[in-house]
Amino acid sequence: MELSARNKLAGTVQSVHSGEVMAEITVHVDAGTITAAITDASRERLNLKEGDQVAVIIKATEVMIAK
Secondary structure, three states, X not given: OOOOOOEEEEEEEEEEEEOOOEEEEEXXXXXXXXXXXXXXXXXXXXXXXXXXXXXXXXXXXXXXXXX
16 A cells, blocks of 8 residues: 555554444554554454554644643
8 A cells, every 4th residue: 555644654553442433543663652543443444453563654734742
């Protein structure tokens, strides 16, 4: 699969928490841990489970920091 996004990190799924509508997927990448919220339908379609090798693709127009 080719994408225009340049922020792509390879990682391993650490945990999958499925809810009624949304799922929380935690992925270990070289820089640390990233958690993504996706629809549970997408989790099911991708058949995501612990130990899967995945790509985390970050497409954002803003990055905010607050203190």
